[in-house]
Amino acid sequence: MYAKIAFKGLLRRKWRTLFTSIAIALAVSIMILLVSVGVGLKQGTAMMYEKDVDYWIIPKDSSVTDIVSNSEKTMLGNVHQSIGNISSNPDIRYATPVLNRMLYASNEKEPKLILGLGLIPGNTDKFSIPTNNLTQGDPRFYGKPQTGEILINEKTARLFDLKIGDSVRLGGSSNRLNTSFTVKGIFSETQYSLSPVVVLHLSELQELTGNLRGDRANYIIAQGSNVLDYLRKYFPDTEVMGNSEYSTYSVVSDTKILATAAAVSIVSMLIAVLFISSTMIVSIHEKQHEFALMMAIGISQRSIAKIVIYESIFLSALGAIMGILLSYLGQFVLNMAADRLFEVGQIAVVDPILFIGGITIALFAGIFSGLLPVFMTQRINIVRTLADK
Amino acid sequence: MPHLRTVGLYKTYWLDEIKIQSLIDINLSIEQGEFVAIKGPSGSGKSTLLHLLGCIDTPTMGNVFIKDINVSTMKANALRELRLRELGFVFQHFYLLPVLTAQENIELPMKEAGLPKAQRKQRTMELLDAVGLRERANHMPGQLSGGEQQRIAIARALANNPSIILADEPTGELDSASGRTILELLLKINREYGKTIIVVTHDDSLARQATRIIKLHDGRIVSDVR
Numbered sequence A: 001m002y003a004k005i006a007f008k009g010l011l012r013r014k015w016r017t018l019f020t021s022i023a024i025a026l027a028v029s030i031m032i033l034l035v036s037v038g039v040g041l042k043q044g045t046a047m048m049y050e051k052d053v054d055y056w057i058i059p060k061d062s063s064v065t066d067i068v069s070n071s072e073k074t075m076l077g078n079v080h081q082s083i084g085n086i087s088s089n090p091d092i093r094y095a096t097p098v099l100n101r102m103l104y105a106s107n108e109k110e111p112k113l114i115l116g117l118g119l120i121p122g123n124t125d126k127f128s129i130p131t132n133n134l135t136q137g138d139p140r141f142y143g144k145p146q147t148g149e150i151l152i153n154e155k156t157a158r159l160f161d162l163k164i165g166d167s168v169r170l171g172g173s174s175n176r177l178n179t180s181f182t183v184k185g186i187f188s189e190t191q192y193s194l195s196p197v198v199v200l201h202l203s204e205l206q207e208l209t210g211n212l213r214g215d216r217a218n219y220i221i222a223q224g225s226n227v228l229d230y231l232r233k234y235f236p237d238t239e240v241m242g243n244s245e246y247s248t249y250s251v252v253s254d255t256k257i258l259a260t261a262a263a264v265s266i267v268s269m270l271i272a273v274l275f276i277s278s279t280m281i282v283s284i285h286e287k288q289h290e291f292a293l294m295m296a297i298g299i300s301q302r303s304i305a306k307i308v309i310y311e312s313i314f315l316s317a318l319g320a321i322m323g324i325l326l327s328y329l330g331q332f333v334l335n336m337a338a339d340r341l342f343e344v345g346q347i348a349v350v351d352p353i354l355f356i357g358g359i360t361i362a363l364f365a366g367i368f369s370g371l372l373p374v375f376m377t378q379r380i381n382i383v384r385t386l387a388d389k
Numbered sequence B: 001m002p003h004l005r006t007v008g009l010y011k012t013y014w015l016d017e018i019k020i021q022s023l024i025d026i027n028l029s030i031e032q033g034e035f036v037a038i039k040g041p042s043g044s045g046k047s048t049l050l051h052l053l054g055c056i057d058t059p060t061m062g063n064v065f066i067k068d069i070n071v072s073t074m075k076a077n078a079l080r081e082l083r084l085r086e087l088g089f090v091f092q093h094f095y096l097l098p099v100l101t102a103q104e105n106i107e108l109p110m111k112e113a114g115l116p117k118a119q120r121k122q123r124t125m126e127l128l129d130a131v132g133l134r135e136r137a138n139h140m141p142g143q144l145s146g147g148e149q150q151r152i153a154i155a156r157a158l159a160n161n162p163s164i165i166l167a168d169e170p171t172g173e174l175d176s177a178s179g180r181t182i183l184e185l186l187l188k189i190n191r192e193y194g195k196t197i198i199v200v201t202h203d204d205s206l207a208r209q210a211t212r213i214i215k216l217h218d219g220r221i222v223s224d225v226r
Helices: A002-012 A014-044 A079-086 A154-160 A202-209 A228-234 A243-252 A255-286 A288-296 A301-342 A352-378 A382-388 B046-053 B076-085 B102-112 B117-130 B146-157 B176-193 B204-209
Strands: A055-059 A092-106 A112-119 A149-153 A167-171 A179-187 A197-201 A219-224 A238-242 B004-015 B018-030 B035-039 B061-066 B087-090 B164-168 B196-200 B212-217 B220-225
Touching: A002 A014, A002 A301, A014 A255, A014 A301, A014 A352, A055 A228, A055 A243, A079 A092, A079 A202, A079 A219, A079 A228, A092 A154, A092 A202, A112 A154, A112 A202, A149 A154, A149 A167, A154 A179, A154 A197, A167 A197, A179 A197, A197 A202, A228 A238, A238 A243, A255 A288, A255 A301, A255 A352, A288 A301, A288 A382, A301 A352, B004 B046, B018 B046, B018 B220, B035 B046, B035 B176, B035 B204, B046 B164, B046 B196, B076 B087, B087 B146, B102 B117, B102 B146, B117 B146, B146 B164, B146 B176, B164 B176, B176 B196, B176 B204
Parallel strands: A112 A197, A149 A179, B035 B196, B035 B212, B087 B164, B164 B196
Antiparallel strands: A055 A219, A055 A238, A092 A112, A092 A167, A092 A219, A149 A197, A167 A179, B004 B018, B004 B061, B212 B220
């Protein structure tokens, strides 16, 4: 009944409730969008599109999403052997080690740095990179000649004016561009990476970048189902995550994103507290006769506090829901504008954890904003307030 | 044992810098089942006395005893419990919660008292029957006439079966027909349910029906007629 009193109290003042909710929604959506742009920019430098992957096997204290800062971190070794072993599990449809490295590329023009992604092409149709265009497996690793095949994204194609069948030289440094590769396919950069990318066989990238000894890769990805426990047993000293865990991990493990999230969350929360408190104080002032009456007939301070806190929480929850919807819209508009105006693919990636964050912030703001009004109700003088009527 | 008793009751308050002696040495003894009308001109202290008897205000000096318990020394929460279970209030301005239906307004004190939902519903329907408004159970206060609102307020006052009903000018805002209905209802509550009723009123027709009339003037009792 107390929740009903609170809810109907908000309905009674529709416009004030609406405007306050919009203000909270703006604060929440700005928080979500700012952090999602951080996540988006980070994923823009990442080499792997999350939706392609069911399981991530990552060295402890490492990260797969930031190729630059990750380059010198812990790596996995003997990855071809590991992949050979786990691929025998029928529940694993496809698995490959992934090596991320910066490469120099040139085709008559001045060498430029691009992102190299080394993997073992396999039979999978769930990959946004068309690895079927490459020779399957990793023949070079098993002593066969280099395939010299690469896939590039549209950004690389534009940068070097390349089309399928063209050649480009790649190397680990600008003065060692001796190895020639042929473009076997061009894939879309939209929803993938903001950077120029080249995809090649793992061992060929290992050879170019000095990672062949020790057979090293940054991480392993796998497609399949119900193999999380199996993978955790097989790779006991690594972080093995499902895709949903990974989404959270990739955001939380990045201190820059965390710092941004913390800063904008605090600002959003302050804005929400300011709006909710103002509305609640006005509301308490308007309803002090009702509260005085309730006190007169024996309703406890605790019950009255419940009404105030419920009202505050309903207001913040409404703001949070509107904020989430607004952030969806904002994400769509931002990404469309970024793609159309700057041709940079998606720049905002709204992770579900941000929605939880937005709701949490709004609810905390709701509870916190209710405290002062609760205190105000405790100061109500029954006789004087009722006499004022 | 008197149902309600005051001993040397004083109430003083300050209006800006002027000291107002609202009640001076009030000594009263009210028995169970009495219907007491408190009369007097504006500013005579009638409402102040009702507030002190109803434990929503505290005396400057003196004591109020309900069933021989000195309520003047009770803590705020104990007074609230007393108001919830032993005292029923009816105000001049009806004072129903506008966001709750008639039925919910009546249920509110029972909910606070911890009565289970099924019992609350049953008691609410009984009270709606008693005030003749069962068919208005789901109406909002704004959809009820003044007289109907006051009858719902009376039903709410009876919700937790209190022994004392305190009414502050319950017919003050009503037309004469509605006023008569309210008077009849108060008489019924007094006679059939045996409740002690204390009414502050300017309404002579209401006062005439009381078993006792106390007149106040300048904060003092000037007559007390049974």
